[in-house]
Amino acid sequence: MKFSILSWGAWSPHYQHNAEWQAWPKTVLDVSTAKTAVPKLPQVPAMQRRRLSKLTKIILDAIFQCEPPPQCRSIFASQHGEINRTISLLNDIVDKSALSPTAFSQSVHNTASGIFSIISQNRAASTSIAAGSETLSQAFIEAYALLVDDPEPVLLSYADDTVPNIYKPFTSEPEWPIAMAFLVAPITSPQAALATINLSELCPKAATLSLGNILSSIALKQAISGNFSGAHWSLSFE
Numbered sequence: 001m002k003f004s005i006l007s008w009g010a011w012s013p014h015y016q017h018n019a020e021w022q023a024w025p026k027t028v029l030d031v032s033t034a035k036t037a038v039p040k041l042p043q044v045p046a047m048q049r050r051r052l053s054k055l056t057k058i059i060l061d062a063i064f065q066c067e068p069p070p071q072c073r074s075i076f077a078s079q080h081g082e083i084n085r086t087i088s089l090l091n092d093i094v095d096k097s098a099l100s101p102t103a104f105s106q107s108v109h110n111t112a113s114g115i116f117s118i119i120s121q122n123r124a125a126s127t128s129i130a131a132g133s134e135t136l137s138q139a140f141i142e143a144y145a146l147l148v149d150d151p152e153p154v155l156l157s158y159a160d161d162t163v164p165n166i167y168k169p170f171t172s173e174p175e176w177p178i179a180m181a182f183l184v185a186p187i188t189s190p191q192a193a194l195a196t197i198n199l200s201e202l203c204p205k206a207a208t209l210s211l212g213n214i215l216s217s218i219a220l221k222q223a224i225s226g227n228f229s230g231a232h233w234s235l236s237f238e
Helices: 018-022 031-036 054-066 083-094 101-105 111-120 132-149 165-170 211-220
Strands: 002-011 073-077 126-129 154-160 178-186 195-200 224-228 231-236
Touching: 002 054, 002 132, 002 211, 018 211, 054 111, 054 154, 054 178, 073 111, 073 132, 083 101, 111 126, 126 132, 132 154, 132 178, 132 195, 132 231, 178 211, 211 224, 211 231
Parallel strands: 073 126, 073 154
Antiparallel strands: 002 178, 002 195, 154 178, 195 231, 224 231
C-alpha cells in the first residue's frame, strides 16, 4: 500500500512541532515537566477546552498542525483510547462517589472523533480504530480502503496516553503520551506530497522502527525503512 502524505503534525511532551522532531532523539525535556505537559489549544474555547481529556487535547493539537481541509473523512486510531477516564470512573464507583456526566460522556473510544467533528463542524464520515500493537498500520489499511472508494484526501490520526499503573504489566505502549496526524492521499494524487509511505509485509531482516523514527524521518525529509506495527514501512522523499 502506497500513500502520499500531504501534510502532518505530531505532539509529545518532548517534541511538539516540526522543528523539534528534527532534533529527535537529542532534545531532552525535564521529566517533571514532561509528565504535566499539555497543548494549550488556543483554537478551542476555554470552557470547552477545560472539559477535554489529555488524550483528546494532544490529538487535536496534532490535527491542527496538520491543517486538514474542511469536511474531510477522518480516521481516529488509538490502542487504549480514553482508558484513563474509564479507570477514573470505575474508581468513583468503587468509592461510591458521584459520576461526572462530562467524564462519562467522553470516556468512549471515539471521543476525539466526536469532539473534532463538533469543533470543526466536520460532518464527513469518521472511523475509530483499536488494534493493539498494530493499530497504526490498521489505520493505514482503513485509509487505503477509503481512498480506493474515493481519492479525496483522508485525515488519519493516531494517539495514545500512558496507561494507568495497574495495566502497565499487560500492555505495550509509548513511554510518553504521543499524537500524530497525517493527511493522506493516493500515490497518484495531483497534490504536492511531502513524503511517500509504503506499507508491505514484515521483512525478517529489516531494522525495527519506532514512532520517533518515523516522525523524525518526515520532519527531516530523510528516507527510512524498517518494521513497525506489524508491517514493513518505507518512507521516501523526492
